[in-house]
Amino acid sequence: MRFLRLVAVFLRVGVMGEAAYPANFLAHIVDSALELGTALAGLALIFAHTATLGGWRSEELVALVGVYFLVGGVIGLVIQPGMEQLTESVRDGTLDFTLTKPEDAQLLVSVWRVEIWKLIDVGLGLVVLGIALARLGQRVGVAQAASFAAAILAGGVIVYSFWLILATTAFWLVRVENILVIFQSVYEAGRWPVSIYPGWLRFALTFLVPVAFAITVPAQALAGRLTRPVLFGAAAFAVALFGAARLFWKIGVRHYSGASS
C-alpha cells in the first residue's frame, strides 16, 4: 500500500513538472506515432513477400510490436529515468539524502523519476496489442491471457532487475551512463522475435541483455506458442534475478561512501 502511495506521489510530481509544457504533449505524440509507423511499415514490407517470418504470422508480429512499445514505454516511464538519476546521484553524492530517508532506498530510487510522456508509448502499445488481438480473433482464451500477464510481469521484473544491476555498478565504476545507453540501442533488436537470430545472438539477447524475456516471451504467450517450461523458466529467472539485484544493491550501498570522501 505504501508502495502504491509512493508511486502515486512521484507520478503526481512528474505530471506537475511537465504540465507547464503542454505543447510538448503534441510533439511527443508525433514522435511516438512516427516510430510506431516506421515499425508497422517495416512489417508491411516484409509480409508483402512472405506469409510467416520464422514461424510468426503478421498479426502475431503486430502483437510483438505492441509488446515492444508497451515494455519500452514502461522502461522509459520509470526504470530508465530513475536509474539514470541513480548513477548521477552516486557521482555527485546526493544519494546521501536518499539513504537517510525512512523508506527503503531501493524502492525510492526505482520510482523517484517519472517521465510521464512515455505513457504515450504505453498507450500506443496497448492499442496496437488490442488491434492485433482482435485480428487474432477467437484464439486468445483465458489461459493464454493469464500466461501473457504472467510472462509480461516476469519480463518486466527481469528488465527492472537488469537495469538495477547495471546502475548499481555505478557504486564502483562511477561513470556508467554509457552502459545504460547501450541497452537502449540493443533493445531495438527486440522488435523481432529472438528465434530468428543466430544462436550466439539469441543467447546474448536472452541472458546478456534480456530482451527475449521482456518482449518475445510475452508475445509468444499471446500467439499461444508459449510452452509451460519456458513460462516457468521465465518466472524462476525473474525471481532469481530480482533477488540477485537486491543483494547486489545492498552490497553497493554498503560500499557507497558519499562523493566527498
Place this chain on the structure above:
Amino acid sequence: MKALAELYLQEIKTGVASMLQYRATLVIWLIGNVLEPLIYLVVWTTVARSTGGSVGGYGVLDFAAYYIVLMLVNQATFTWVMYEFDYRIREGTFSADLLHPVHPIHADIATNLSSKVVNLPFVVAAAAGLAAVFHPAFRFTPLAVAAFVPALVLAFLVRFLVDWTVALAAFWTTRVTAINQIHYMAVLFFSGQIAPLTVLPRPLQVVANVLPFRWTVGFPVELLLGRLTRAQILTGFAAQAAWLLAGALLVRVAWRVSVRRYSAVGA
C-alpha cells in the same frame, strides 16, 4: 585552398584526439551502426529462406553480402550532425563557431572524417566477423571496385550536405526531434537500409530514385556487389553529381536564411 587543407588536417587531428577521449560514445555509435544492418540481414535472410530462396532478386547469401557492404558504406557516409546541431543551438555553443573566419561546415566534415579514422579498424573487424558467420556471396569485379571508390566519396558528400541542410532546421524550431525522426524514416526506407530497393514496391522505388538517399547508401552498395548494369552505373553517377550540386546550393541558401535567425539562447 592550401589554408583549407591545413584546416582539415588540424581539425582531423584534434578530432581524433578528442574522439579517443570519448571512447564510450564511439562504442555506442558503433554498436548501433553494426546492430541495425545485422538485424535486417537476419530478417531478410529469414524471409528469403521461407520463400524458397529469393526475394527481389536476392538469395540468402546475397542478403548477407548486401548488408555487410551496407554496414561499411553506411558507416563511411553516416553523420550525426542533426543531433549535434540541436544541442549547439539550444545551448548556444554555436556562437563561438560563428565567429570563425571559415564556414562551419568544414569543421563538421573534418570531425566526421576523424570519427571514421578512429572507427575504421572496428568496423572492418565487425564486417569480417559477420562475413565469417554468414558466408556472404561476394562477386567483386575490377570495374565495380574501381567505380565504387568515387561513388563512395560522392555518397559521403551528398549525404553530408543533405544532413547538414536538415540540421539547419534547429535554427527555426527547438523541437527538431520530429524532423529528425522523419528524416531517419526517409533514410531507412529510401536509402536501402530497411531492404534492398528492388525489394520495395514499385512506387516506392520510383520515389527512392528521385530522393537523394538512395544515392548515398544503396547505390554504392549495389555497385560494389555488381548488381548494376553499365547504364545504371552512369545514371547513378549522374544522380550523385546532380545531388551534389543541389546539395551545395541548398546548404548555401539554407545557411544564409537560417543564420540570420540565430540568437543564442540565454544571450
